[in-house]
Amino acid sequence: MDKLMVEGGHPLHGEVQIGGAKNSAVALIPAALLADSPVTIDNLPNISDVEVLAELVEHIGGRVNHNGDAMTIDPRQVMPMPLPNGRVKQMRASYYMMGAMLGRFKKASIGLPGGCNLGPRPIDQHIKGFEALGAVVTNEQGSIYLRANELVGAKIYLDVVSVGATINIMLAAVKAKGKTIIENAAKEPEIIDVATLLSSMGADIKGAGTDVIRIEGKEKLKGCAHSIIPDRIEAGTYIIAAACMGSDVAVQNVIPDHLESLIAKLDEMGVDVDSDDDAVYVKGSNNRLKGVDIKTLVHPGFPTDLQQPVTSLLAKAQGTSIITDTIYNARFKHIDELRRMGADIKVEGRSAMINGGKRLEGARVKASDLRAGAALVIAGLMADGVTEITGVHHIDRGYESLEEKLKGLGAKLWREKMTEEEQEQLKSS
């Protein structure tokens, strides 16, 4: 087990290239199972969530050829086998195997998904959608069983705007008989990306990216090639790091429109930030950043996945900031760790009150989840001395080549093996 060491105080400058979106990749790989010939996905991020999904696909008979940032999935030999609990629990998006297997075989059995622990993350809306399409869904001893004689299109109103439920229902509905309408659908760019892939496979989907998606089911879908959109959350993380530490940083291969809510908040704080077609340019700032209030919302609002990283920037800004997470009720595990580093932050309910402008000091901290890890890396870049971050496997779920990319910008960070004693301490903490 590794820990990540970050030596603070080194300014960032230069260019960083952003990879493909994790939250697209993890849906596109299961989507490929719906085709009757190979699907090639390009611009795949090199992250552990992608590896785990590829292993799941191979476990049920799929052939996966992973070469750099391209993956070809041959789904022809896939069988409707149960999916092993262990791997499924390592990530959230293994739930997309339900929609894909249901669409293809009219049945699936799969362990309950894992992913970041951010408070309760039910999947009732996914199940509501599958049931509306005609599936019988049962939950037995921690596994979900889905079975349908046939899938028939339906009108489904989501009680909660859910990215996962929207995509999962799309995956099953593209192979259902007749028309499905998803109302109150999520509008994240990754949903459009999944719809683009499915359309290239021959699916008939209209309205992805709006809150009403209309799908006309097809009997057959074919293989195709697809390139993933850039990861707006990875991009946002580097933009925030640059705002904390940058002199002149270009964050390349992004879709700036996907980052509007972040860029607007940075503007409000006094960060010098600019963009063109596929890059965002940040000029770092000194002590003149102003605290701001932020509320996370569904897209196009401020993304919850940047709530934790941006908290580290707000800890630097002068004055008081309040950040409220309306999506998750317990996404604040990074706050105790930031406090260990000297930040002055209080949590009340779904809000964190940040009294900014305090100097941060390197400390031993624990990444409890993916974006908590990102927040701690950013804090470590700003802090005096060395910050030691454990729980690095969370970071590896979603950031490709984090050290290399940050080192390329002038940061100083490295991995060290944890001693047995440290590993024991981590397990019991």
Ligand SMILES: CC(=O)N[C@H]1[C@@H](OP(=O)(O)OP(=O)(O)OC[C@H]2O[C@@H](n3ccc(=O)[nH]c3=O)[C@H](O)[C@@H]2O)O[C@H](CO)[C@@H](O)[C@@H]1O
């Ligand atoms: C793999 C992936 O794409 N993960 C993203 C996806 O997660 P995920 O798809 O899990 O998130 P959802 O959009 O489904 O969840 C949003 C909210 O709805 C609630 N909910 C969701 C489904 C459901 O059936 N019932 C229910 O109550 C959740 O508890 C949460 O409070 O969108 C989240 C919100 O942008 C992001 O933080 C995650 O990075």
Ligand SMILES: C=C(OP(=O)(O)O)C(=O)O
């Ligand atoms: C919450 C996240 O991921 P997941 O849904 O995969 O746990 C995230 O990417 O910030």
